[in-house]
Amino acid sequence: MKKLLIGLAFCASVALAHQPFFNAGSPTREQAFNIINPEISKVITAESRTGGRNWYKLEVRQNFDLDVALFVGAPCPKAFNPKLYLVGKGLTESAPFAMPEGMGAFAVANTWTDYSGHGVVARKSPTFEKRLAAGQYYLVVEHGASLGWYFLSMGGSEVSGGTSEGRAALGRFNRCV
Numbered sequence: 001m002k003k004l005l006i007g008l009a010f011c012a013s014v015a016l017a018h019q020p021f022f023n024a025g026s027p028t029r030e031q032a033f034n035i036i037n038p039e040i041s042k043v044i045t046a047e048s049r050t051g052g053r054n055w056y057k058l059e060v061r062q063n064f065d066l067d068v069a070l071f072v073g074a075p076c077p078k079a080f081n082p083k084l085y086l087v088g089k090g091l092t093e094s095a096p097f098a099m100p101e102g103m104g105a106f107a108v109a110n111t112w113t114d115y116s117g118h119g120v121v122a123r124k125s126p127t128f129e130k131r132l133a134a135g136q137y138y139l140v141v142e143h144g145a146s147l148g149w150y151f152l153s154m155g156g157s158e159v160s161g162g163t164s165e166g167r168a169a170l171g172r173f174n175r176c177v
Contacts, residue, residue, distance in 0.1 A: 018043040018153065020166030023054055029100060032057035032138060038064070041156040045169035048082050048143040048150055053097065055140050056152065062134040067155030070108075070125040070141065071115065072148060073174035080146040080176060084108040084125060088137035095140070105140075106130070122151075122173075148176045 023046040026033040032055035035042065039061075046054050060066070070084050084107075085095050091104035099105060108128045115124035141152060149172045 019159065019162035020045070020170055021163055022046070022165040022169035023056075023152075025049075026054045026056065027052055029055050029057075029138065031055065034058075035139075035154070038066075038154065039156045040159045040161070042152075042154045042162070043166075043170075044152040044154075045166065045172060046141070046150060046152065047172070048080070048141070048146070048148045050143065050145060050147055053140055053142045055138055057136065057138055059136050060132050060134060064132045064134070066130050066132055066137075067127060068139060069127045069153050071120060071122040071151040071153060071173075072112075073176065074114070074121045074123060075174050076123070076148045076176040077146065078112075080144070080148040081110060081112060082144055082148075082150055083110050083142040084128065084152075085140040085142065086128065086130065086137060087140055088132070089135055090133060097140070097142070100138075120151075120173075127155075146176075149173050 018041040021044045023033045023044050035056050035058040038058040070082055072080055086106045087099055087103050089103055091106050093105045095105035109126045112123040115122045
């Protein structure tokens, strides 16, 4: 009963803080999960599959302030550590996967800290903040060698919304297999 109450409090707090969405899978750039209105805060729940990745596409206005982080459930083993990349024009690094012609990448540090807040007990990647020029960008989550579920959290204006699938997916967050 205690776990149920904690889960309900967690779902309610996250749903009030960010628009919840569910990504059933976006393994290629052509199948990227489209992040509509990236200036509105969101939490996107997705499953990490061994050796795969998820692509997220966002179209931004000039001087867009990107604020994004990954979260994995605290019960998940330390081996579960997905990596986050920003891919777009004007970025100069490369990534360990094929990128669109003329685009570079930026790898977010793959360090994790314990996090507890807003009903979430997790490990959190560093928050990646960058002012972007207008255009199309991709966030890419490389899954690594372990299975599990993660949240892609984007800061922005707090506006109610999201999807019923996104709210339902919140309960999957602490699953590690």
